Amino acid sequence: MGILSRILNRRADPPRQTRMLEGASGKRWPSTPAFGATGSEVLAGAAQVRGRARHLRFNDPTAANAAEILRTALVGYGATLTSGAEETDSAFADWAAAVHLGELEGEIIDSLATDGEALIILRTDDRGALRLQHVPAEQLDESYTVELGGGRYIAAGIEYDADDQPIAYHFRPARPTDQYQTFRAPIRVVAADVLHLFRRQGAGQTRGLSWFAPVILPLNELSQLQDALQVTAKIQAMMCGFLIDQNGGATSPLGDGESPLDVSLEPGTMRVLPSGWDVRFTTPQQMAQSVELVAVSLRQIAAGLQMPEFLLSGDMRGVNYSSARTALIQFRR
Structure with missing residues (x-):
């Protein structure tokens, strides 16, 4: 092919390349926003979702039933120990009865499903016996995020070391009699004394998301x-x-003295309407x-x-x- 023929046959506009992966393009997707990193998305919206899920759980009968179904399915009669050693099993049963373990497990599962996470602090009483304290999710300060230096940092109330391992939790103190949230400096609790339960749905997720979110x-x-x-x-x-x-000029179908707003039917009533009605x-x-x-x-x-x-x-x-x-x-x- 000569140079002149190549010039004459040259297209003015090169052919456009169209994406063939429909999930990445198309006219149906402009109204659907993209979902970012799981960790940042959960931190940004977990508190709002938690509040709405709690509202539904305590006000909507369907949501309340769903929460009770999850609680019953996951807890049942509560945890029991069957180690084979009668003395150990009996000691565990006595301790579980003393701390009301069955009721506490139901409360924890309810919080896990509704709030998306459950926080338990391991404490000891005056006799040295283990005591479990269930803490509301909002007491783990979600607004507390700082850099500590040396690779250590605090993200949403959880303190991490240089290897990204949680080493402490920062809880805002609260009393059962508090009617309104007031600011109090967070209290640092080492990670060994904290059980943080939540369903991890993606890499980098540090806080839980309510199971009712979808x-x-x-x-x-x-x-x-x-x-x-x-x-x-x-x-x-x-x-x-x-x-x-029907014709806009019919006479009133009501009898003398009857109100036009009171045309009722009683059992056995027969009413004759004038023409045009x-x-x-x-x-x-x-x-x-x-x-x-x-x-x-x-x-x-x-x-x-x-x-x-x-x-x-x-x-x-x-x-x-x-x-x-x-x-x-x-x-x-």
Whole structure:
């Protein structure tokens, strides 16, 4: 091919290259923000998510039921020791009864699921016996982040050494009688005396995230939907029908002395309407579709919490008991 032919056949614009990985491009993604590093995202939003999850857990019946299901499945009757040594097992049982270990475990699991983390400080009483103190997650100061030098630093109330290993926890002191949070200098507790329980979901995560995080919006929307459906049902139950003036010039269908706002129907009533008037009764058929929408929402929430839907809804209709028993066993594992 000659030089002149190559010049004439040359395209003005080179062909554009289009990304073929749809998860990285496309018109459907502009409204979906990207998720950053797990550690920084959790630190930025954990407190807000925790507060909303607590609100739902104590105010929404579905969320409260989910929290109790998780508590029952993970705790059961509480921890027991079966070492084979009768004396050791008996001593552990006595200690567990003295510190109310079963109730404490339920409280810890409830905090782990709702708040996303549980903090237990190991203490000893006057006799030297072990005592477990459950501390609310907000007392581990999330705003306390500083550089200490020599590679040591504090991130969200947790102190790390140069090898990124936690060596201490900084708790804000609080009293059970405090009605409002007041500033008090954090107290340093060595890591050996602290049990920090949370589900690690990514590298660099130092604080826990509520297990309700994926379903907070669906739970809130479902709660609003159920409120709206209940109000709609009440309105539809009160509304029997509507009188319609078909030609705009009909005479009043009411008798003398009757109020136009009081057209009621009693059992056995027969009312004759003048010409030009019609009655249209309410037909609340859309409620059936709304019930299906509620069921779909419950399945979505159950999937987000990784529990069987029939446990969350309490609806055993159409459930195969053998399959339900298998699902329940797998869930408790």
